[in-house]
Amino acid sequence: xxxxxxxGGNFKMNPISRGQKESIISxxxxxxxxxxxxxxxxxxxxxxxxxxxxxxxxxxxxxxNCYFKDSGAFTGEISPAQLxxxxxxxxxxxxxxxxxxFHETSEFVAQKTKAALNAxxxxxxxxxxxxxxxxxxxxxxxxxxxxxxxVDVLQESDWGGVVIAYxxxxxxxxxxxxxxxxxxxxxxxxxxxxxxxxxxxxAENTRIIYGGSVTAANCKELSTQPDVDGFLVGGASLKPExxxxxxxxxx
Ligand code: PGA
Numbered sequence: 319x320x321x322x323x324x325x326g327g328n329f330k331m332n333p334i335s336r337g338q339k340e341s342i343i344s345x346x347x348x349x350x351x352x353x354x355x356x357x358x359x360x361x362x363x364x365x366x367x368x369x370x371x372x373x374x375x376x377x378x379x380x381x382x383n384c385y386f387k388d389s390g391a392f393t394g395e396i397s398p399a400q401l402x403x404x405x406x407x408x409x410x411x412x413x414x415x416x417x418x419x420f421h422e423t424s425e426f427v428a429q430k431t432k433a434a435l436n437a438x439x440x441x442x443x444x445x446x447x448x449x450x451x452x453x454x455x456x457x458x459x460x461x462x463x464x465x466x467x468x469v470d471v472l473q474e475s476d477w478g479g480v481v482i483a484y485x486x487x488x489x490x491x492x493x494x495x496x497x498x499x500x501x502x503x504x505x506x507x508x509x510x511x512x513x514x515x516x517x518x519x520x521a522e523n524t525r526i527i528y529g530g531s532v533t534a535a536n537c538k539e540l541s542t543q544p545d546v547d548g549f550l551v552g553g554a555s556l557k558p559e560x561x562x563x564x565x566x567x568x569x
Pocket of ligand 1: 328
């Protein structure tokens with residue numbers, strides 16, 4: 319079975335007004351979207367439920383984070399059980415902004431991944447190296463370490479609910495996109511790692527998407543790489559060009 323192309327829009331802490339949100343959604347709701355692409359948008363949590371109710375049915379909605387407990391005294395957190403109850407199918411975990419700005423360790427990300435999957439959420443699991451790590455040849459080691467923490471807590475059957483987003487930190491929000499060769503090399507390394515650390519079937523079936531300064535201008539070439547199964551898009555997901563990225567594999 320070929321892996322279904324996957325495009326996620328990570329709105330981060332944007333937009334700042336409901337008017338802007340409505341204009342992004344009206345572009346998506348009226349666009350001609352490739353029906354073979356799985357499309358997920360991840361707005362700030364306060365927009366999850368209204369967006370789920372107003373976007374066209376082909377678009378799924380994702381949280382940008384969650385905690386690992388079902389309920390309790392955890393001020394400011396959202397639980398996997400609450401997301402499931404609200405009809406939200408996906409959550410992004412381990413984004414580099416959470417790892418860096420909010421000091422999330424790989425073990426913490428793994429714990430949250432396990433809890434989210436147990437609650438029946440699907441997880442967009444982000445990994446990626448910093449510029450100094452790339453420049454000192456540590457990309458594969460760093461990414462494998464981030465993944466190993468997750469491998470350690472998941473069962474083989476859990477992987478059906480995981481999409482891995484390879485997002486080099488130096489490419490996020492910088493306008494410096496990885497070349498298609500750099501992306502392909504990192505994605506193949508991840509697939510090879512999954513094959514050894516989990517199983518060949520999981521390696522073959524898991525979508526590995528690229529994130530970091532993806533735009534309408536660079537998405538087509540990246541999408542031709544055999545191990546690039548889609549994108550996680552930040553800045554460009556707030557613009558009409560997100561439609562072109564969703565349709566990257568068309569023509
Ligand atoms: P960017 O962000 O597309 O703005 O670089 C990607 C991401 O953080 O997921």
